[in-house]
Amino acid sequence: MRQIEGFDLQFDFSGFKKMADLVYFDGPFLSHYVSSKGDDYLFYWVDRDDTDNRWLVFRVNLANLQKYIGKELTLRELVANPNDGFLYSVDVDNDLRYHNVKLVQPSSLPEDYLPEPDSYYAFEPIPTVDANELMTYELTIPYKERSRLEELLLKIGFPISALKKVVAHAAAF
């Protein structure tokens, strides 16, 4: 696998819960995760060799994720404009161990790690078992409708991550 330019760091992905595989073919290519803090992340597959698969992991605004699912934004726009201004590159080996974690600037990504300019969504989300368990509004409100709800909540200044935690805790009772 090619070398990628970035800063080495440690990052704990163990608290991430998969909500859906957004692109799947003989395995996931693009997956939506939620961190223990309630933030939305995308795991974007970019490369592999005999022992590892390489993923770019980045925080994403849920409204933008909705726009991607709704074919209003391209995957390239999401990858090139991550919420935090950077992405994590992580290699995952055959035993699902995460290593070689780097903090990467979008401008440092090789061209073959970037989707095409017209990479509009043309797939079907596959929700996970965990998403059903968490009972967040991720699945109780269909993907295409959630952006409007989030936009409304954002307009009135409601913290989205707090809503997720409240719903998750309610589901536990």
Added chain:
Amino acid sequence: MLQDVAKGRSNTSLLALSCFVTEHQAESFYAHLRKAFKNAVISIGDALAEGTLTNEDGMKTSESSNGHFDFYEYENCDLNKTFKITKIL
């Protein structure tokens, strides 16, 4: 997948053979996949094979709206005899 394995509810789709009903559906899916993942060829190859599946070959899942389904081969099934590579995508 480990999340599901740990809870005893793993999905077997990773073990199935991905198929499409028609050549056009397979080509369309692959074209979209390559736009989003330029290195997809490293993961799934670039050859399109065509053939006919029968009830004696194995079991299939229902088709999704894009024509994709998973196929689980029976132990003695040999698709090399009935499937031929027809195109490099």
